[in-house]
Amino acid sequence: MMKILKRELNKKNNDKLKYRPQIDGLRGLAIIPVVLFHTNFKFFDGGYIGVDIFFVISGFLITMILINDVQKKQFTLTNFYERRARRILPALYLVVFCSLIFSYFVLVPEHLVSLAKSATSVPLFFSNFFFWSERGYFNNAAELKPLIHTWSLAVEEQFYIIFPLFISILYLGRKRILLSLMIIIFLLSLFASFYLTKVHFSTAFFLPFTRAWEILIGCFVAFYINMKGNEPKTEYKINSELISLLGLSLIIYSYATFNKSTLFPYISALLPTLGTAMIIIGTEKSTYVKSLLSNRLLIYTGLLGYSLYLIHQPVFVFARHMYIFEGNELVLVLISLILAYFSYKFIETPFRRKNFFSSKFIWYASLFGALIII
Numbered sequence: 001m002m003k004i005l006k007r008e009l010n011k012k013n014n015d016k017l018k019y020r021p022q023i024d025g026l027r028g029l030a031i032i033p034v035v036l037f038h039t040n041f042k043f044f045d046g047g048y049i050g051v052d053i054f055f056v057i058s059g060f061l062i063t064m065i066l067i068n069d070v071q072k073k074q075f076t077l078t079n080f081y082e083r084r085a086r087r088i089l090p091a092l093y094l095v096v097f098c099s100l101i102f103s104y105f106v107l108v109p110e111h112l113v114s115l116a117k118s119a120t121s122v123p124l125f126f127s128n129f130f131f132w133s134e135r136g137y138f139n140n141a142a143e144l145k146p147l148i149h150t151w152s153l154a155v156e157e158q159f160y161i162i163f164p165l166f167i168s169i170l171y172l173g174r175k176r177i178l179l180s181l182m183i184i185i186f187l188l189s190l191f192a193s194f195y196l197t198k199v200h201f202s203t204a205f206f207l208p209f210t211r212a213w214e215i216l217i218g219c220f221v222a223f224y225i226n227m228k229g230n231e232p233k234t235e236y237k238i239n240s241e242l243i244s245l246l247g248l249s250l251i252i253y254s255y256a257t258f259n260k261s262t263l264f265p266y267i268s269a270l271l272p273t274l275g276t277a278m279i280i281i282g283t284e285k286s287t288y289v290k291s292l293l294s295n296r297l298l299i300y301t302g303l304l305g306y307s308l309y310l311i312h313q314p315v316f317v318f319a320r321h322m323y324i325f326e327g328n329e330l331v332l333v334l335i336s337l338i339l340a341y342f343s344y345k346f347i348e349t350p351f352r353r354k355n356f357f358s359s360k361f362i363w364y365a366s367l368f369g370a371l372i373i374i
Contacts, residue, residue, distance in 0.1 A: 017068055022283045023057060025293030026276065027302030030054055033255055035312045035336065038143075039329035046258030049272040051152045052214055052265070053251065054309075056276040058156050059218025066167040067226050080164050082359055084157075085366045087306075089123075090351040091343050092153065093369040095310045096122050099146045100373075102314075106321050111144065118147045123370035125157040132206035144321065146314040151206055158208045159215050179223065182216055189213035197266035204265055211265065214273050221277045225284060244282025244289035250275030307343035312336040 030050035037047025065083075069075035096119050103115050114134075121130040128151040134141075142148050166178060189212040196204035204210045254272040262268050283290040292298075301308075315336045319325050325332050350356045357365075 017064060020280075020283070021299055022290045022293035023061070023280070024302035025295060025298040026053065026057060026279060027305040028298035028300070029251070029293065029302075030057075031305040031308055032301060035308065035333060038313060038316055039333065040143075041329070044255070045260060046255045046262070048264075049251075049254050049258060049269070052269055052272050053276045054152065055156070055211065055214040056218040056221070056273050056280075059159075059215035060222045060280055061218075062160065062163070063167070063219040063222035064226070066164055067222065070167060075164075075168055077164060077168070081160075082362055084160055085362050086352050086357075087348075088153065088157070089366050089369065090347050091307050091310055092122065092150070093373065094343065094347055095314060096147065096373055099314045102318060103146065106318050111321070115146060118145065118150075120374050121154075122147060122150050123373050125154045125161075127151050128154040128158075128206045128208065132202055135202050144317055146317040149309065149313040155206075155208050155211050156215070159212065163219070182219065186213045186216045186220075189216070193265045193269070194267060197263050201263075214265070214269060217273050217277050218280075221280050224281065228284075240282045240285035241288060242282075243278045244286040247275040247278025247282060248289055248292075250278070304337070304340045304344050307348060308336060308340035311339045311343060315339070 030053035032050075033044050033047030034050035035047075036044040037050075066075065066080070069080070099115065100119055103112055107115060118127060118130055121127040127147065131145075131148055131151050166181065189209055193204050193210040193213060196210055250271045254268075254275070258264070258268065279289060279293070283293065312333070315332055316329070319332055351362070
């Protein structure tokens with residue numbers, strides 16, 4: 001595992017964009033509580049906020065990539081969506097395929113029908129709307145749905161469809177208009193999230209407009225760092241240390257105090273999302289939090305994070321349907337980690353390399369995989 005980590009770090013260090021190891025560490029800090037939350041461990045009742053941390057990270061990274069491509073006049077929608085397809089679809093389709101096959105031997109007909117409907121929504125990036133229509137994320141029924149966690153991927157993909165168009169059209173010539181539109185959308189989304197959480201929890205939890213503000217926080221961070229990168233470094237290092245430590249404290253506080261009864265996203269989601277933003281900004285110059293998040297174990301967990309996120313839910317759900325490992329959920333966590341390692345090594349990594357799979361193959365495989373699932 002350490003050899004793979006070293007190769008990955010060397011590859012990332014040679015990328016055009018600056019590699020930030022603390023971002024992978026932050027992913028690790030997000031995915032571990034999410035997984036443990038789904039095991040129903042008592043001390044991880046707030047683990048679901050890891051998804052909100054992912055939203056901010058995704059907004060930050062995608063915006064940095066888009067800004068870099070647009071500034072260098074290398075941006076095309078085709079290349080952007082191809083990179084997203086390479087990053088997301090292979091592991092996602094594999095998990096859906098395996099879930100469908102395994103469910104034939106495990107689930108009763110009623111649950112098979114529900115799984116089939118949810119699986120159909122996944123390649124259409126519509127699963128958040130599907131699970132919204134079924135109502136509920138924290139109820140007992142949700143613990144028996146193998147693909148319910150794909151709602152967050154759907155929200156991100158819906159964002160990816162729209163946001164690159166704004167960036168490519170407005171960034172270079174009309175940056176002020178772009179930022180003004182983003183601020184307006186952010187405020188409207190934030191208000192909608194606060195209001196709808198009280199009125200109708202499922203609507204606020206699953207729909208993209210009530211979650212857009214979380215991703216936009218990451219986008220604003222990317223614009224800020226890109227802007228500050230062109231200015232003299234006059235800020236005191238102690239300020240960065242304080243910002244990153246405060247951000248980490250907000251995340252830890254959220255993990256420790258939130259539970260299934262917490263109104264969410266509502267005002268509550270501001271704590272982990274702003275905490276994530278503060279860590280990203282602060283660790284540009286800080287030492288302590290950056291060193292903590294750059295721990296190799298956290299980085300490697302972060303690298304496995306996407307596959308681990310996809311795999312752990314079906315593993316837990318099928319175990320519940322089969323009534324196995326009850327009270328021994330750590331075994332399921334270990335199984336999920338092993339499967340995530342193989343997914344990362346043999347699915348995620350090869351599909352990201354153009355020398356392994358051509359662009360044409362990726363497009364045809366993505367379409368064929370979607371049609372097969374549907």
